[in-house]
Amino acid sequence: xxxxxxxxxxxxxxxxxxxxxxxxxxxxxxxxxxxxxxxxxxxxxxxxxxxxxxxxxxxxxxxxxxxxxxxxxxxxxxxxxxxxxxxxxxxxxxxxxxxxxxxxxxxxxxxxxxxxxxxxxxxxxxxxxxxxxxxxxxxxxxxxxxxxxxxxxxxxxxxxxxxxxxxxxxxxxxxxxxxxxxxxxxxxxxxxxxxxxxxxxxxxxxxxxxxxxxxxxxxxxxxxxxxxxxxxxxxxxxxxxxxxxxxxxxxxxxxxxxxxxxxxxxxxxxxxxxxxxxxxxxxxxxxxxxxxxxxxxxxxxxxxxxxxxxxxxxxxxxxxxxxxxxxxxxxxxxxxxxxxxxxxxxxxxxxxxxxxxxxxxxxxxxxxxxxxxxxxxxxxxxxxxxxxxxxxxxxxxxxxx
Numbered sequence: 001x002x003x004x005x006x007x008x009x010x011x012x013x014x015x016x017x018x019x020x021x022x023x024x025x026x027x028x029x030x031x032x033x034x035x036x037x038x039x040x041x042x043x044x045x046x047x048x049x050x051x052x053x054x055x056x057x058x059x060x061x062x063x064x065x066x067x068x069x070x071x072x073x074x075x076x077x078x079x080x081x082x083x084x085x086x087x088x089x090x091x092x093x094x095x096x097x098x099x100x101x102x103x104x105x106x107x108x109x110x111x112x113x114x115x116x117x118x119x120x121x122x123x124x125x126x127x128x129x130x131x132x133x134x135x136x137x138x139x140x141x142x143x144x145x146x147x148x149x150x151x152x153x154x155x156x157x158x159x160x161x162x163x164x165x166x167x168x169x170x171x172x173x174x175x176x177x178x179x180x181x182x183x184x185x186x187x188x189x190x191x192x193x194x195x196x197x198x199x200x201x202x203x204x205x206x207x208x209x210x211x212x213x214x215x216x217x218x219x220x221x222x223x224x225x226x227x228x229x230x231x232x233x234x235x236x237x238x239x240x241x242x243x244x245x246x247x248x249x250x251x252x253x254x255x256x257x258x259x260x261x262x263x264x265x266x267x268x269x270x271x272x273x274x275x276x277x278x279x280x281x282x283x284x285x286x287x288x289x290x291x292x293x294x295x296x297x298x299x300x301x302x303x304x305x306x307x308x309x310x311x312x313x314x315x316x317x318x319x320x321x322x323x324x325x326x327x328x329x330x331x332x333x334x335x336x337x338x339x340x341x342x343x344x345x346x347x348x349x350x351x352x353x354x355x356x357x358x359x360x361x362x363x364x365x366x367x368x369x370x371x372x373x374x375x376x377x378x379x380x381x382x383x384x385x386x387x388x389x390x391x392x393x394x395x396x397x398x399x400x401x
Contacts, residue, residue, distance in 0.1 A: 028064075031056055035064050036091070039074065041394045043117030044090040046079065065089055075116070090116035096159040097151075099200070100388030101140050102207065103165050105129055105181055105234040108136065109385045110143040112151060115159070117218075117393065121147045122385070132184040133193065141197045161200050162391030164207040164384045165190060166235060171252035174204065179259065179271040181235045203391050207231065208255060209246050210387025211377070212239025215342045217390055219379045228338040229377070230257065231384075232325060232354075233345035236278050240336065258282075260328040277328045281321040283346055289317055304350045315353055322354040326361030329374075333366040344377035351376060 034054045039045060042053065051061045065087075068074040072094055079088040095115045102109040109124040123143055127136060148155065167180020174192060176185040195202040212229035215221045221229070221241070229239040236258030240247045248254050258278035259271050266275025279285060283300045290298055293313050294306075307314035329341060341362075347354050359374050377383055 031060060032064050032068070035061065035068070036073070039089060039091050040095075040115050044088050046086040046088055048086065050089065092116075094157075096157050097153055098159050098389050098392040099144060099147075099161040099198075100385045100391075101144075101161065101163040101194070102210070102385035102388055103127070103136060103140075103163070103182065103185075104207070104384070105166060108139055108143070109382070110140065110147060111382075111385045111389060112147050112153070113389045113393075115393065117389075119386075119389075121151055122382075123147060129182065130184060131182070133188040133190070136182075136185070137194055137197045140194065144198060155199060158200050160392040161194070161198060161202040162210070162388035163190065163194055163202055163204040164210040164388050164391075165204060166207045166237065168251075168253040168256060169204055169206055171248060171250065177253065179256070181270075205246075205248075205388075205391055206237060206239070206252070206255070207384045207387075208237035209239040209248065210385075210391060211344050211379075211383040212241050212246055212342075212387070213390040213394070214379050214383045214387035215344065215377050216241055217394055218386060219383065220342045220375050220377055221340055224340045226336070226338045227340050227342060228255075228329070228332060228336065228372075229342045229344060230325065230329065231345040232281065232321070232343060232347035234283050236281060236325065236328075236345075238332070240338075242336070257328050257332060260331065262324060262327060277324060280324045281347075286317050286321060290314065300346050301349075304347070307350050307353050318347065318350045318353050319357045321347060322350075322357035323361050325354075326358035327365065329358065330362045330365035333362060333370040333372060337370045338372050340372050341374045342377045343374065344379070344383050348376045349380075 035050055038050060038053045047061050047065060051058045065074065069076050073092055074089050075092045076087055076089050079086050093114055097112055097114050100111045106126055106129055107124055108127050111119050111122040113119045127139060165176055165180065165185060166182060168177035170177060174189045176188050176190055178186050180186050191202045191204040208229060208231040211231050212227065215229055216227055221227045225244045227241040231237045238255040238257040240255045259273065259276045261273060261275050262277055262280060263275030267279040268274055269276035269279045287298055287303060290303060290313060303314050307318040343355060355374055355376060363371055379386055
């Protein structure tokens with residue numbers, strides 16, 4: 001029987017289209033890529049976790065892992081998961097390495113990690129805050145060369161480079177914005193110039209965004225989908241995570257909480273406005289307020305150590321900073337309603353001396369339903385360089401639900 005010129009199926013049967021030649025091999029390749037992708041994003045996983053995150057059946061995952069093990073693309077080791085014997089899988093060293101660069105106010109930190117999320121080598125050097133971009137790029141190049149040489153890793157094995165700078169990064173041009181703490185980088189297309197020096201693909205982002213990425217995936221924010229990371233140091237920035245993704249805004253300036261106006265008649269900020277949060281709680285401002293009572297040689301570390309130990313003047317200055325940060329953070333909570341605020345940067349080392357006054361102000365000025373958990377970051381001064389590694393390893397996909 002025909003229907004509209006086509007052969008009709010007998011009742012109770014359904015004609016299935018023929019499988020196009022090569023489609024099975026294409027499906028296997030796609031499934032293989034899904035497994036490799038989730039391992040790159042998550043690091044070491046049990047096979048059951050791979051099945052859950054990829055949506056593939058346990059049998060399919062087991063077959064793919066077996067093939068990848070034979071080809072040397074993954075390492076497999078016995079483990080225990082939920083009290084039961086399991087197999088943990090991670091990408092092998094032959095799959096490549098990634099590089100992270102973190103430019104701070106006075107330091108450059110470089111790390112090399114593998115695709116199993118292990119840091120293989122790391123170094124940090126002091127840099128002058130007034131250095132020019134080309135000097136910083138040259139220094140980074142030397143450090144990268146040294147670390148790769150130390151590890152006997154060929155440049156061809158480098159998957160990519162993540163790089164953090166303390167300032168907004170234009171989402172269209174990739175240029176460093178005018179309010180960056182490092183003046184020698186303003187207007188520089190940082191990713192393109194670093195890529196030219198290293199001969200490798202480079203992604204660049206604001207350092208607070210990288211701190212957010214690191215704490216989200218490996219630190220205090222694990223399991224949280226809406227998070228704000230506040231970096232309180234020479235400047236004050238924030239990295240915003242919304243529904244598992246870093247939110248950068250249309251021009252890449254989302255999260256510039258340090259330029260929240262708290263006193264319209266206050267000191268002039270480097271951004272050109274008056275009374276920004278940064279002009280009140282930047283570490284250089286805090287040290288200046290203690291110069292008369294504590295002398296000109298007091299350092300940020302010394303101020304924090306004394307505050308924690310009970311020095312009245314240092315504790316007052318740090319707690320006042322916590323209240324000011326809390327004021328700006330309360331507005332952020334009312335607008336974005338993060339589940340958690342993670343505080344990083346130099347001032348985070350003050351712990352509760354900083355955090356408790358901050359919590360009090362957030363509770364006072366944020367609507368009750370918007371008050372988040374406020375904690376110190378757990379990754380310390382390495383948060384941003386670990387975030388630079390994560391920028392290559394994990395960025396582009398939300399954290400799994």
